[in-house]
Amino acid sequence: MSGRLPSRVPSSTVRRRPLLLIVVVLMATVLAGNLMAVSASSRRPAHGPAKARAAATGHARLAAPTESARPVRPGGLSHQSGAAGGDAAPPAPMFTIGAGGGAVALTFDDGPDPRFTPQVLALLATYHLHATFCMVGIHAREYPWLVRAVVAGGNSLCNHTYSHDEHLGRRTPAQIAADLRDTDDAIVAATGRRPRFFRAPAGNWTPTLISAAGSDGMVPLGWSVDPRDWARPGVPSIVGTTLAELHPGGILLMHDGFGHREESVAALRLLLPALAARRMHPVPL
């Protein structure tokens, strides 16, 4: 067809004009396309491909969250996705649970502590509930009977580093591996069980830390609600923040060690019936 067209066209200048018009339009289209491509490529460096990829996969929040930061749930992450990963490290910490209904998860960090862990365990037992305890290795080593009490109550164990090094994620892979192993060893020495979860102090996740936890067989565990009980803002504040921000599927961060946790225990005493009244049910991880 394209071979025949030129033979017809020369006989008429009237027909030549539409052809010229088509050529001009085609050239303009090609030129516009090139300009758009150049424009798009010039924009890319401003975002940075790595950053764009991180944002798309939820890794952007790994940059520099602090204990006061409140990680928001990344899409697609759930208990199942994290726990099922046997062949590779999970792509990001678990910030929500995949259980349906009004399920939420309670987590207690920085213990065990002989003053507060037993009170937390007693409250949980009163309501026949279970939580996850993110233990610091030095405390597990010092209070092995408390680690056993946590397990005896049907609760889950979580490695929270040996000495709560908030910068562990920036150490060498060998240092990270040694810290996680030492903490595991303290927990295993007390209970014979290895922790299923790992939580970075202050939520300071790095890809290296996530990878180390995964290769150690642990699920990186984040949270979705931080009522800042660690800063002792007052019981009404802890309870109010939790009830305002905790929704089904959420993971609540609280503390049973490393300091005075009277407020945490008092808040928990109010929260457990309040959550039940709101049809939220703490479930074990």
Ligand SMILES: [Zn+2]
């Ligand atoms: Zn902590």
